[in-house]
Amino acid sequence: MSDIQSIKIISTEVVDVPKSHVVYVIQVSTPIRTWTVKRRYSDFISLHSELKSSVGKEPPGSLPAKHWSLIKGVGDDKLIRERRILLEQYLILILTNKDPSFRQSYGFKDFLSVASNTNPSHPSSVNFTSQSWLLEHTSLQNLLRSARSALLKRDALASMGDSVASRSSSIEAKKILKEASQRIHTLEDALGLDSMASMGEGEKKRRYEMVEQLKIERETLNRMAEVGIRTSTSAFSRNSEPSGSRSNGSSSFEPTGTTRSNGGSLNSLPGGFPQGQQISIGRTFGVKSPPQETSETRPLDDRGLLQLQVQKMDNQDDQLKELSKLLQRQKQMGEEIHQEIGEQNDLLDEIESGVDKTGRKLGKTKRELNRLG
Numbered sequence: 001m002s003d004i005q006s007i008k009i010i011s012t013e014v015v016d017v018p019k020s021h022v023v024y025v026i027q028v029s030t031p032i033r034t035w036t037v038k039r040r041y042s043d044f045i046s047l048h049s050e051l052k053s054s055v056g057k058e059p060p061g062s063l064p065a066k067h068w069s070l071i072k073g074v075g076d077d078k079l080i081r082e083r084r085i086l087l088e089q090y091l092i093l094i095l096t097n098k099d100p101s102f103r104q105s106y107g108f109k110d111f112l113s114v115a116s117n118t119n120p121s122h123p124s125s126v127n128f129t130s131q132s133w134l135l136e137h138t139s140l141q142n143l144l145r146s147a148r149s150a151l152l153k154r155d156a157l158a159s160m161g162d163s164v165a166s167r168s169s170s171i172e173a174k175k176i177l178k179e180a181s182q183r184i185h186t187l188e189d190a191l192g193l194d195s196m197a198s199m200g201e202g203e204k205k206r207r208y209e210m211v212e213q214l215k216i217e218r219e220t221l222n223r224m225a226e227v228g229i230r231t232s233t234s235a236f237s238r239n240s241e242p243s244g245s246r247s248n249g250s251s252s253f254e255p256t257g258t259t260r261s262n263g264g265s266l267n268s269l270p271g272g273f274p275q276g277q278q279i280s281i282g283r284t285f286g287v288k289s290p291p292q293e294t295s296e297t298r299p300l301d302d303r304g305l306l307q308l309q310v311q312k313m314d315n316q317d318d319q320l321k322e323l324s325k326l327l328q329r330q331k332q333m334g335e336e337i338h339q340e341i342g343e344q345n346d347l348l349d350e351i352e353s354g355v356d357k358t359g360r361k362l363g364k365t366k367r368e369l370n371r372l373g
Contacts, residue, residue: 004103005029007095007112009088010036012080022080024087028112031135037113041066044087046335050107051094059102061093110328130199136187137210140180144217147176151224171317173225174310177218184214226306 006029013023023038044063051059064086094102102108150173157166188211190196191204199207297305 004095007091009084012084024084032132042336042339045339046332047107047111049335051102051105054105054107055101059094060097061090063090133190140183140214143176143180147173147221177221180218184218187211
């Protein structure tokens with residue numbers, strides 16, 4: 001969100017479908033590109049509620065009051081211009097506020113369609129200039145630093161025994177590295193675009209070297225991420241290895257005093273078991289069965305198993321993302337329905353008030369007619 005340079009409501013439109021209403025056209029500008037989004041006043045109300053709910057406090061600034069004429073899609077141009085200015089000021093206050101939690105929230109990003117218009121997986125939608133290319137390079141350096149910080153945090157949390165937080169940091173680092181890989185590829189391809197044709201050969205060579213440095217750093221961080229997973233996987237394999245597959249050394253899970261078929265201390269106890277009988281003593285509550293081979297894992301070596309594990313976790317992360325987006329859309333739909341019902345209730349209250357007023361007038365008129373008759 002720190003890359004957004006300006007937000008401006010450039011125009012308004014009156015839309016007649018499904019019912020007449022006013023739409024505000026918002027222009028969002030970054031160093032790389034500019035796009036527009038269209039939002040109704042009800043969308044601003046939903047944004048205000050979402051920010052208040054997610055951040056936990058009132059957003060900076062307040063929304064202008066509702067006008068029934070604008071809700072119905074009619075009204076003078078002066079009223080529309082005034083509301084347009086107030087809504088633009090509301091967005092600017094969020095963008096420039098000292099507290100970054102409002103502008104970094106998912107609700108604000110989704111309101112401005114930031115994710116869909118800055119997605120690095122679509123390099124064809126980005127047309128770099130010489131200056132914006134350098135800005136993107138600096139942004140990628142900061143992104144890789146964030147990935148390194150997340151990996152260091154993962155290791156520190158693992159050493160403290162906080163496995164849940166350590167895994168969260170590992171997932172965060174993998175997401176950052178995945179995004180960085182796509183953006184580095186886009187940055188490299190941009191050097192061959194027509195917009196870079198005027199660049200000298202020496203400068204272009206220097207920038208290719210800058211891209212190579214980013215690739216080296218990315219590969220180093222990828223190895224760090226893989227080593228962390230491989231180490232924990234190896235430890236799991238050692239701990240879950242059946243005792244029968246080890247050498248003649250005693251199992252670390254055997255209680256003190258147990259014995260095998262060659263006799264031992266159990267037989268020396270009063271009322272002990274017969275000599276030569278193999279005894280298995282230990283708690284079975286909570287014991288996990290060893291991992292089982294499947295048709296999917298059987299043909300894979302250690303590296304293949306690691307890649308399969310990473311792929312499964314990535315698939316789970318993608319499914320959780322889609323579920324989160326679906327829940328956000330359902331929440332927004334519910335808020336819009338709630339708002340629509342509130343507006344209709346207000347209209348019904350006005351109609352009821354008008355009917356009561358008209359009924360009182362008719363009663364008064366009827367009494368006067370009876371008196372005259």
